[in-house]
Amino acid sequence: MRVDSTGLPAVAPDRNLVERIAAGDESALLALYRLYANPAYSLIYRIVRDETVAEEVLQDTFFRLWCLPHSYDPDKGALLSWLFTVARNLALDRRRKESRRPLAFVSEFRDARNGEFAGPDAGLEKRYTVIEALRQLPKEQRIALELAYFEGLTHTELADRLREPVGTVKTRIRLGMQKLKALLKDCRLVIL
Amino acid sequence: MTTDCGRFADDWALFVLGSLEPELCRQMQSHLSAGCALCEARYRESLNDVSRLGEAAPPRVPAIGHEERFAARLLAVKPAAPPIRRREIVGWIAAAAALTVAVWLAFERRDLERRLAQAASAKPAERIVVAPPQVIERPVERVVEKTRTIDLSASQLAEESRRRREAEIAKDAASRDLTIAQARVSELERALEEAARRAQTASRSTSAASPPEAAAPAVPAPDPRLASLNAELERARAEMARQTTQIVELRRVLRILESNSVRLVDLRAVDPRAGRAKARVLFSPSQGLLLLAHGLPALPAGKCYQLWIIRKGSPAIASGGLLKLDVDGHGVVSTSADATLANATGFAITDEPAGGSMAAQGRKLLFGAY
Numbered sequence: 001m002r003v004d005s006t007g008l009p010a011v012a013p014d015r016n017l018v019e020r021i022a023a024g025d026e027s028a029l030l031a032l033y034r035l036y037a038n039p040a041y042s043l044i045y046r047i048v049r050d051e052t053v054a055e056e057v058l059q060d061t062f063f064r065l066w067c068l069p070h071s072y073d074p075d076k077g078a079l080l081s082w083l084f085t086v087a088r089n090l091a092l093d094r095r096r097k098e099s100r101r102p103l104a105f106v107s108e109f110r111d112a113r114n115g116e117f118a119g120p121d122a123g124l125e126k127r128y129t130v131i132e133a134l135r136q137l138p139k140e141q142r143i144a145l146e147l148a149y150f151e152g153l154t155h156t157e158l159a160d161r162l163r164e165p166v167g168t169v170k171t172r173i174r175l176g177m178q179k180l181k182a183l184l185k186d187c188r189l190v191i192l
Numbered sequence: 193m194t195t196d197c198g199r200f201a202d203d204w205a206l207f208v209l210g211s212l213e214p215e216l217c218r219q220m221q222s223h224l225s226a227g228c229a230l231c232e233a234r235y236r237e238s239l240n241d242v243s244r245l246g247e248a249a250p251p252r253v254p255a256i257g258h259e260e261r262f263a264a265r266l267l268a269v270k271p272a273a274p275p276i277r278r279r280e281i282v283g284w285i286a287a288a289a290a291l292t293v294a295v296w297l298a299f300e301r302r303d304l305e306r307r308l309a310q311a312a313s314a315k316p317a318e319r320i321v322v323a324p325p326q327v328i329e330r331p332v333e334r335v336v337e338k339t340r341t342i343d344l345s346a347s348q349l350a351e352e353s354r355r356r357r358e359a360e361i362a363k364d365a366a367s368r369d370l371t372i373a374q375a376r377v378s379e380l381e382r383a384l385e386e387a388a389r390r391a392q393t394a395s396r397s398t399s400a401a402s403p404p405e406a407a408a409p410a411v412p413a414p415d416p417r418l419a420s421l422n423a424e425l426e427r428a429r430a431e432m433a434r435q436t437t438q439i440v441e442l443r444r445v446l447r448i449l450e451s452n453s454v455r456l457v458d459l460r461a462v463d464p465r466a467g468r469a470k471a472r473v474l475f476s477p478s479q480g481l482l483l484l485a486h487g488l489p490a491l492p493a494g495k496c497y498q499l500w501i502i503r504k505g506s507p508a509i510a511s512g513g514l515l516k517l518d519v520d521g522h523g524v525v526s527t528s529a530d531a532t533l534a535n536a537t538g539f540a541i542t543d544e545p546a547g548g549s550m551a552a553q554g555r556k557l558l559f560g561a562y
Binding site for chain 2: 026029030033034037038039041042043045046051054055058059062063066076077078080081082084085087088092129130131133134145146148149150152153154155156158170173174177180181184
């Protein structure tokens with residue numbers, strides 16, 4: 001498997017795999033699953049917080065590509081972005097159908113890079129970059145972003161939860177996204 | 193560019209997050225649908241930016257065997273057909289209904305002919321004979337259970353030789369079962385084809401012979417024999433898929449045992465909480481890893497056992513998978529070849545939160561060095 005400098009799989013094989021999937025090649029879907037199951041599962045689990053449900057949603061995400069291969073257009077963005085979008089939507093739908101689970105924030109995640117053990121996830125380093133970028137945002141912006149993305153809360157729900165006016169919540173999310181984008185683009189991150 | 197483009201410029205990230213008010217969302221959606229290239233580009237950019245937040249989710253790995261479960265579902269779903277249009281679905285339903293009616297008519301006609309023949313002479317009518325379902329024995333499971341109960345006190349060479357023999361027996365038994373299942377599927381498919389062919393012939397002859405006013409019987413219920421045949425066929429197919437999966441797994445284990453580079457590492461308890469637990473790892477860098485453990489104490493809810501590969505190189509320690517534990521405290525891990533096995537120098541088992549950890553956090557219970 002080819003990887004880019006950040007450790008994530010190179011983009012070029014995605015196009016080839018998607019073309020093979022569109023042609024009904026099962027082995028291509030399995031290869032893609034092996035490539036992206038872990039990051040997609042991490043996102044889904046973060047939202048649904050149940051292993052069994054998370055695995056079902058993970059399978060549904062990849063079956064969306066299998067059943068509707070043309071819903072992904074390689075010219076319009078990376079496959080991982082598309083997978084994350086589908087996975088998030090399916091996970092949030094599933095979560096809304098079930099009971100609400102306790103909230104948790106990325107900041108609760110313990111940094112394991114300096115530990116003795118390291119996991120097998122190929123794209124882990126890139127993901128740490130995003131986690132560190134989030135940590136460098138002002139706390140209010142980070143919390144608003146995490147609640148909107150991982151919990152799927154609307155502005156009104158966010159305003160209720162944070163006890164702030166809707167306008168303030170919108171501004172926090174907007175500024176948070178802008179700052180996050182700048183941090184990731186300029187690579188001015190200080191990895192702690 | 194319209195005034196809307198400026199009005200929406202800052203909101204595309206919020207739109208992608210799905211947290212905007214429904215009315216504003218509708219306006220932005222219709223603006224996009226109108227074909228504004230500038231806003232389409234902004235929307236795409238926001239889509240990519242927002243999706244990067246997904247990378248910030250704390251890393252987790254699915255439960256062991258998830259790939260196999262996904263592959264099994266994929267095989268069950270095949271083929272990857274393009275979306276079926278409503279008209280096609282109606283067509284298929286109509287065809288299925290027509291076939292059912294045809295089969296029913298065929299059976300009715302046969303019955304009528306039989307009665308007529310009985311009335312005319314004493315010769316009995318021909319009947320379709322459906323063979324009773326065969327009971328498929330599965331010695332594979334019993335043999336696999338044997339391989340799990342290892343005796344670590346026996347000499348290593350004798351143990352390995354016994355295990356190889358058992359794996360070969362299991363492989364043969366599984367192949368036999370598969371052949372039986374395949375034969376049963378073929379038999380059922382032939383029976384179905386025959387029934388369909390007769391139904392078609394009967395339908396043609398009935399429509400040709402009957403006067404128009406007599407050709408409008410009430411629509412009958414589907415024939416139960418056809419449904420029963422279909423159900424049996426599905427059961428046989430499921431059994432065949434299960435046997436195939438088992439054979440693949442056994443072949444993988446056999447390849448590890450047969451490999452010239454196979455190595456054996458015994459793991460001993462290094463923590464009083466491990467009790468009298470023992471484990472043995474057979475691994476080949478080119479073929480994979482097999483771990484057999486016994487005597488492991490039951491863990492409280494929310495915990496699981498995880499195998500770790502200790503390596504010379506980076507990463508120094510990598511996950512080898514989660515142990516599937518049975519009621520007797522026997523645990524098995526079987527993985528395919530992986531780069532982390534190349535420089536393995538030892539193995540450890542820890543207790544981790546359910547679902548496993550990316551980095552070991554629990555107590556080191558068993559350990560063995562190569």
